[in-house]
């Protein structure tokens with residue numbers, strides 16, 4: 001494969017792009033709910049599965065309202081509590097105390113399991129060495145997102161880090177990208193945005209004249225509802241950015 005010229009700047013998403021954070025929720029919920037099988041009175045796999053389906057259904061309903069989602073992504077632990085409370089109520093055994101305990105355990109488990117994608121740091125370092133200006137643009141609250149950036153040694157690797165909770169606006173608002181481009185000193189046509197969310201990291205940047213690169217590490221393709229979006233490129237490994 002012939003190598004492609006690199007752009008002057010690349011904007012990276014954080015969650016489920018540089019670090020694995022929220023991927024594979026069904027597997028994670030099953031594992032967590034199994035730990036609480038006794039208090040949840042879920043004696044077998046079928047009972048756990050009913051709980052998992054109810055929790056994920058409530059979460060989907062919750063996050064599909066884009067206005068509510070924009071508020072709640074600044075309080076993901078709170079959103080999880082609400083999804084759990086609604087799921088238990090729907091199954092006919094409301095228990096807010098237990099719901100909150102299970103939801104908080106899920107939040108802790110997810111946090112413990114955050115991992116950099118194996119080629120993330122090497123790719124970022126290679127791009128830096130090649131002279132590409134780099135920004136990290138992440139939605140979410142200031143405290144947990146800042147903690148991730150520090151935990152994974154990302155601060156010094158980026159020319160600009162922009163967290164929704166600190167900046168005051170999140171993707172896909174255009175001013176988010178415009179501000180980052182200004183800070184990097186590049187025009188939209190000189191920049192790529194890379195991430196796993198087709199609306200936030202492909203469609204919105206493309207509307208501004210940037211290239212939108214879809215990161216699809218699990219080879220799931222574009223999610224339902226995003227099939228109208230046409231990434232400039234799809235990559236399955238971050239290292240593909242430098243590998244041609």
Ligand SMILES: [Mg+2]
Pocket residue numbers: 013014015016017195196197
């Ligand atoms: Mg993401």
